[in-house]
Amino acid sequence: MKVTMSDIEAARRTIAGHVLHTPMLPAPKLSALTGASVLVKYENLQVTNSFKERGALNKLSSLSASDRARGVIAMSAGNHAQALAYHAARLGIPATIVMPVTTPFVKVAATQAHGADVLLDGETLNEAQARAEAIALERGLSLVHPYDDALVIAGQGTIALEMLQEAPDLEMLIIPVGGGGLIAGNAVAARSVAPRIEIIGAEAALYPSVWNALHGENRPCGGPTLAEGIAVKNVGALTFPIVSALVAEIVLVDEVHLERAVNAYLTLQKTMAEGAGAAGLAAMLAKPERFRGRKVGLILCGGNIDPRVLASVMVRELKREDRIVSFRLTIPDRPGVLGQIATRLGELGTNILEVDHRRLFLDVPAKGAKLDVTVETRDRVHAEAVLRALEADGLQLARIEMATAME
Amino acid sequence: MKVTMSDIEAARRTIAGHVLHTPMLPAPKLSALTGASVLVKYENLQVTNSFKERGALNKLSSLSASDRARGVIAMSAGNHAQALAYHAARLGIPATIVMPVTTPFVKVAATQAHGADVLLDGETLNEAQARAEAIALERGLSLVHPYDDALVIAGQGTIALEMLQEAPDLEMLIIPVGGGGLIAGNAVAARSVAPRIEIIGAEAALYPSVWNALHGENRPCGGPTLAEGIAVKNVGALTFPIVSALVAEIVLVDEVHLERAVNAYLTLQKTMAEGAGAAGLAAMLAKPERFRGRKVGLILCGGNIDPRVLASVMVRELKREDRIVSFRLTIPDRPGVLGQIATRLGELGTNILEVDHRRLFLDVPAKGAKLDVTVETRDRVHAEAVLRALEADGLQLARIEMATAME
Numbered sequence: 114m115k116v117t118m119s120d121i122e123a124a125r126r127t128i129a130g131h132v133l134h135t136p137m138l139p140a141p142k143l144s145a146l147t148g149a150s151v152l153v154k155y156e157n158l159q160v161t162n163s164f165k166e167r168g169a170l171n172k173l174s175s176l177s178a179s180d181r182a183r184g185v186i187a188m189s190a191g192n193h194a195q196a197l198a199y200h201a202a203r204l205g206i207p208a209t210i211v212m213p214v215t216t217p218f219v220k221v222a223a224t225q226a227h228g229a230d231v232l233l234d235g236e237t238l239n240e241a242q243a244r245a246e247a248i249a250l251e252r253g254l255s256l257v258h259p260y261d262d263a264l265v266i267a268g269q270g271t272i273a274l275e276m277l278q279e280a281p282d283l284e285m286l287i288i289p290v291g292g293g294g295l296i297a298g299n300a301v302a303a304r305s306v307a308p309r310i311e312i313i314g315a316e317a318a319l320y321p322s323v324w325n326a327l328h329g330e331n332r333p334c335g336g337p338t339l340a341e342g343i344a345v346k347n348v349g350a351l352t353f354p355i356v357s358a359l360v361a362e363i364v365l366v367d368e369v370h371l372e373r374a375v376n377a378y379l380t381l382q383k384t385m386a387e388g389a390g391a392a393g394l395a396a397m398l399a400k401p402e403r404f405r406g407r408k409v410g411l412i413l414c415g416g417n418i419d420p421r422v423l424a425s426v427m428v429r430e431l432k433r434e435d436r437i438v439s440f441r442l443t444i445p446d447r448p449g450v451l452g453q454i455a456t457r458l459g460e461l462g463t464n465i466l467e468v469d470h471r472r473l474f475l476d477v478p479a480k481g482a483k484l485d486v487t488v489e490t491r492d493r494v495h496a497e498a499v500l501r502a503l504e505a506d507g508l509q510l511a512r513i514e515m516a517t518a519m520e
Numbered sequence: 521m522k523v524t525m526s527d528i529e530a531a532r533r534t535i536a537g538h539v540l541h542t543p544m545l546p547a548p549k550l551s552a553l554t555g556a557s558v559l560v561k562y563e564n565l566q567v568t569n570s571f572k573e574r575g576a577l578n579k580l581s582s583l584s585a586s587d588r589a590r591g592v593i594a595m596s597a598g599n600h601a602q603a604l605a606y607h608a609a610r611l612g613i614p615a616t617i618v619m620p621v622t623t624p625f626v627k628v629a630a631t632q633a634h635g636a637d638v639l640l641d642g643e644t645l646n647e648a649q650a651r652a653e654a655i656a657l658e659r660g661l662s663l664v665h666p667y668d669d670a671l672v673i674a675g676q677g678t679i680a681l682e683m684l685q686e687a688p689d690l691e692m693l694i695i696p697v698g699g700g701g702l703i704a705g706n707a708v709a710a711r712s713v714a715p716r717i718e719i720i721g722a723e724a725a726l727y728p729s730v731w732n733a734l735h736g737e738n739r740p741c742g743g744p745t746l747a748e749g750i751a752v753k754n755v756g757a758l759t760f761p762i763v764s765a766l767v768a769e770i771v772l773v774d775e776v777h778l779e780r781a782v783n784a785y786l787t788l789q790k791t792m793a794e795g796a797g798a799a800g801l802a803a804m805l806a807k808p809e810r811f812r813g814r815k816v817g818l819i820l821c822g823g824n825i826d827p828r829v830l831a832s833v834m835v836r837e838l839k840r841e842d843r844i845v846s847f848r849l850t851i852p853d854r855p856g857v858l859g860q861i862a863t864r865l866g867e868l869g870t871n872i873l874e875v876d877h878r879r880l881f882l883d884v885p886a887k888g889a890k891l892d893v894t895v896e897t898r899d900r901v902h903a904e905a906v907l908r909a910l911e912a913d914g915l916q917l918a919r920i921e922m923a924t925a926m927e
Contacts, residue, residue, distance in 0.1 A: 136543040141567050157790045160548050218898040376827075383564045383823035385790035416790035420783075420838060421896070424831040431827060489828070491625035 114358065115351050116298060118305040120267040124171040125274055131200070132166050133159050135272075137279055137410070142381035147397045148405040152283065153382065154276055157390055157416030161227070163342075164269060164414045165196035165259070168294060171268030172257050173200055181206045186254040188238070188245035190216045191342055192415050193259040198229035209254065211245040213238060219419070260294030261349040270298025276410050277306045283410045287393035290314040290323050290363065291343030293352030295414060300359035311361045313403075315392035318365040320344045326353060327363060339371045339422070342389030342415055364396035364403070371395045375423070376430040378413065385423070390415040431489075432515045435496040437466065439487040439513040442503070446482040454484065457506065461499045463488035485513065521765065522758050523705060525712035527674035531578040532681055538607070539573050540566050542679075544686055544817070549788035554804045555812040559690065560789065561683055564797055564823030568634070570749075571676060571821045572603035572666070575701060578675030579664050580607055588613045593661040595645070595652035597623045598749055599822050600666040605636035616661065618652040620645060626826070667701030668756040677705025683817050684713045690817045694800035697721040697730050697770065698750030700759030702821060707766035718768045720810075722799035725772040727751045733760055734770060746778045746829070749796030749822055771803035771810070778802045782830070783837040785820065792830070797822040839922045842903040844873065846894040846920040849910070853889040861891065864913065868906045870895035892920065 135155045143151040156164040173185065184207030187197050194210045201208035208229040212221060213236060225231050232248075235241035249256040258265060272295075277283060286303055288296040300312045316323055319336045326348045334346045366374075374391035377398075378384050386394075393411040397404050431437045444450050451470060458465055467487040490496040503510055542562045550558040563571040580592065591614030594604050601617045608615035615636040619628060620643060632638050639655075642648035656663040665672060679702075684690060693710055695703040707719045723730055726743045733755045741753045773781075781798035784805075785791050793801075800818040804811050838844045851857050858877060865872055874894040897903040910917055 133545070136545070138540065138543070138565055158545055162790055218902075222899075379792060380827055383569055383792035385786060385792070420787055420834045424834045427827045427831045492629075495625075 114301065114355050115263050116266045116270070116301050116355065118301060120263065121270040121274060121298065121302045121305075124167070124264070124267040125271045127174045128167055128170045128268060128271060131203075132170055134275060135159065137276055140382050140411075143377065143394065143411075146377060146381065147394075147401055147409075149397065150408045151397075152276070152280055152408075152410050153384075154272060154410060154412045155384065156272065156412060156414045157384065157386060159196075161192065161195040161199050162416040163192035163196060163390075164272060164295060164412070165192045166200060167271050168260075168262075168265035168268035168298070169193065169196040169257060170200045172262060172264040173197070173204055173206060175264050176206070176255055180255050183253050183255070184208060185257050186211065186245050186249050186252075187257045187259065188212075188242045189259055190220055190238070190241075192417060193257075194220070194224045194229070195227060195417075197257055198224050198227035202228035209248065211235070211241045211248070213241045217419075260292030260297075261351050262294075263351060266294050266298040266301075266351060266355075268298065269295045270302040272412055273299040273302040274306065276412075277303060277310075280408075280410065281307065282408060283307070283310060284408045285311040285313055285404065286410045286412065287313045287315055287364075287396050287404075288412050289340075289343050289389050289392035289414055290316040290356070291320075291345040291389065292347070293323060293349045293356050295412070296360060297349070297352040297355040299412070300355055304359050312359055313396065314356065314360050314363040315366055315396035316363050317343050317371070317389075317392065318367045320346065321365055322346055322348050323353070323356060324363045324365055327357060339368055339375065339388030339426070340366075340392055342387055342417075343392060362403075364400055366392055366395040366399050370399045372426050372429060373398055373433075375418070375426050379423070379427065380430075384413065385416045385418065386413050387415045387418040429515065435493040436490055437487060438490055438496045438499070439485065440500065441511050441513055442484040442486065443509040444482055444484055451484065454486075454508075457503070458486070458488055458499075461502055462495065463490055463499055521708065521762050522670050523673045523677070523708050523762065525708060527670065528677040528681060528705065528709045528712075531574070531671070531674040532678045534581045535574055535577050535675060535678060538610075539577055541682060542566065544683055547789055547818075550784065550801065550818075553784060553788065554801075554808060554816075556804065557815045558804075559683070559687055559815075559817050560791075561679060561817060561819050562791065563679065563819060563821045564791065564793060566603075568599065568602040568606050569823040570599035570603060570797075571679060571702060571819070572599045573607060574678050575667075575669075575672035575675035575705070576600065576603040576664060577607045579669060579671040580604070580611055580613060582671050583613070583662055587662050590660050590662070591615060592664050593618065593652050593656050593659075594664045594666065595619075595649045596666055597627055597645070597648075599824060600664075601627070601631045601636070602634060602824075604664055605631050605634035609635035616655065618642070618648045618655070620648045624826075667699030667704075668758050669701075670758060673701050673705040673708075673758060673762075675705065676702045677709040679819055680706040680709040681713065683819075684710060684717075687815075687817065688714065689815060690714070690717060691815045692718040692720055692811065693817045693819065694720045694722055694771075694803050694811075695819050696747075696750050696796050696799035696821055697723040697763070698727075698752040698796065699754070700730060700756045700763050702819070703767060704756070704759040704762040706819070707762055711766050719766055720803065721763065721767050721770040722773055722803035723770050724750050724778070724796075724799065725774045727753065728772055729753055729755050730760070730763060731770045731772055734764060746775055746782065746795030746833070747773075747799055749794060749824075750799060769810075771807055773799055773802040773806050777806045779833050779836060780805055782825065782833050786830070786834065787837075791820065792823045792825065793820050794822045794825040836922065842900040843897055844894060845897055845903045845906070846874075846892065847907065848918045848920055849891040849893065850916040851889055851891055858891065861893075861915075864910070865893070865895055865906075868909055869902065870897055870906055
């Protein structure tokens with residue numbers, strides 16, 4: 114293996130004092146939810162809100178004075194870009210970040226705010242990567258790969274050292290898997306300190322590249338995922354042999370479990386996880402029997418999620434719990450009916466969120482109308498009672514279900 | 521004063537190991553936002569997600585064996601209820617919580633989940649309080665007041681001890697003020713350890729009870745506030761003399777600053793603050809010149825906010841930043857116009873969220889229609905450019921502004 118425990122010990126000394134030693138805390142409500150004893154490592158509290166600073170800083174610190182003067186370059190539309198830009202600026206090293214032209218403006222601005230020169234080039238990540246490599250050669254810049262670099266991997270591995278120092282009796286670490294830098298570094302560190310600890314990878318089901326490589330399968334990679342931070346189609350040349358040797362199991366997590374994990378971090382643990390950051394918890398929700406009764410460390414590796422996406426995840430979870438319910442009533446189209454129904458919904462203890470009163474549908478009688486109603490309820494039992502009460506009133510009613518795919 | 525440094529030192533020893541020693545961390549993005557050097561104490565990471573556990577546990581620990589056997593009672597619809605229920609259950613002490621009949625079901629359930637007997641009684645907090653006092657007398661239960669109790673105040677004061685041990689050079693603490701238990705305990709502790717430190721109170725402008733008492737004013741108290749945890753109409757008999765002696769200034773925070781502070785904690789600091797929990801940061805946003813350049817400690821005292829309210833706060837902030845923009849177009853009512861406009865909005869780089877096409881308004885020409893459109897934009901500059909481009913296309917356009925009051 115190309116990364117050893119002494120590399121990680123060295124990384125720890127290099128980054129000490131310049132990267133936050135993040136808190137690790139027991140998460141009693143997540144423990145109750147999963148039946149395990151859960152500790153959370155809050156890497157989302159780093160300045161740029163992800164663990165990527167550890168690897169980026171370890172790499173930057175290794176550069177010679179002349180390399181530093183020429184500068185660094187990386188391809189990234191996400192957390193690696195911000196981490197590298199922040200620490201490069203701190204060290205006075207010019208940084209160029211290549212992002213695909215489709216990168217949201219917010220991410221471009223966040224990276225520019227740390228002083229980096231952002232170049233929008235390439236339709237895809239692969240095209241942007243090729244462009245970054247070409248510029249690196251042309252201008253003599255040092256390329257900082259987001260995961261397939263021994264110094265980057267060693268930097269990420271410092272997380273497990275901190276965790277096992279504070280809780281030497283952890284039985285498992287569940288670690289998100291994209292390119293594999295985070296899990297490779299931490300697998301080396303954790304298995305060195307605690308040889309019997311189990312390392313579990315959490316990979317997005319839409320991007321099962323490491324799963325495929327380990328199992329000799331060829332499942333498709335692609336599609337919109339909440340966990341764009343681990344949506345990686347390629348397996349790392351340095352990371353894969355480590356994963357293959359030290360990781361006990363890869364758990365594939367689907368979009369619904371990712372959403373629920375983001376929501377659970379927020380509502381139970383009061384902290385903001387991006388999709389990739391919540392992948393470890395999503396694995397616990399997907400395979401609870403695998404973790405029940407065990408002492409589990411979760412690396413909450415990033416917190417950069419768009420507020421609009423987060424708001425939508427929260428509302429969708431309320432719908433899943435029937436705390437927001439939509440239904441369609443077919444009603445006689447005469448004065449006073451809307452008022453009667455609204456009054457009745459209030460008596461039943463609901464709070465009306467939306468009403469859409471339609472007369473023009475072709476499938477209603479000439480003297481009828483349709484009323485689409487969305488209400489807040491206390492919980493699933495209350496929602497069920499409300500719908501039964503309306504039916505008992507003689508109203509013709511149909512639930513409107515939420516789409517199960519991502520909207 | 522009825523609470524001394526030695527009471528707080530004693531409380532610290534009593535609660536050690538049973539209440540989380542929460543992390544305090546530098547908040548670089550909040551520092552950039554405010555121009556101060558900001559440290560945040562994460563009391564929202566307690567098991568019941570607020571500081572209230574400190575005072576409740578200190579009080580419970582003081583009870584005699586026979587008092588414990590009879591049990592405790594409190595009136596609270598919020599964090600005090602959950603904190604007391606949790607620690608009473610842990611210690612095997614029966615707990616009764618009286619809540620007003622209007623208390624949301626979620627809060628009732630959360631308190632019952634910790635094993636407390638919840639009694640819904642009284643239309644208002646004052647009626648529920650009277651009922652709790654009556655039951656305490658009748659059944660010989662120990663009443664645990666949420667703030668006007670020396671042991672509760674001493675328990676809360678342990679926060680500042682932890683903060684000043686880790687950062688002895690803090691120049692100011694900004695502390696939310698409701699009944700005054702949190703600020704009184706921490707003012708005694710902080711001024712004992714660091715006599716020159718400034719203690720600033722952050723009180724909801726809708727509930728200026730301490731402000732009124734300090735300034736001899738009679739501003740009205742009432743109305744719906746995001747910071748219901750500090751919406752207190754009465755001044756504490758024990759807390760007020762301490763506040764009066766040791767607090768440098770009370771800053772009143774209005775609803776917009778509370779909303780922005782909750783949003784800033786979430787989007788910049790990746791942590792969930794309830795309205796009252798964000799009041800300290802809201803004070804910094806309301807009076808930035810008072811804090812600029814200073815080293816400021818914020819007590820993020822609670823994280824219990826309804827997910828629906830939080831989602832609404834986030835979306836409202838996006839509207840305030842013009843990242844979500846609504847406008848009304850008056851258009852000729854002929855085939856193809858809607859398609860043309862939708863295509864144009866895409867070309868301009870916006871994402872359409874809502875369209876409402878209306879023909880029935882009385883104020884449109886017989887052959888006209890109105891189109892209400894809500895789009896996502898990249899930022900304020902982009903939003904402005906989009907609106908100008910539509911006007912340059914010859915469309916008649918009016919912005920639809922967000923209501924400034926709470927919706």
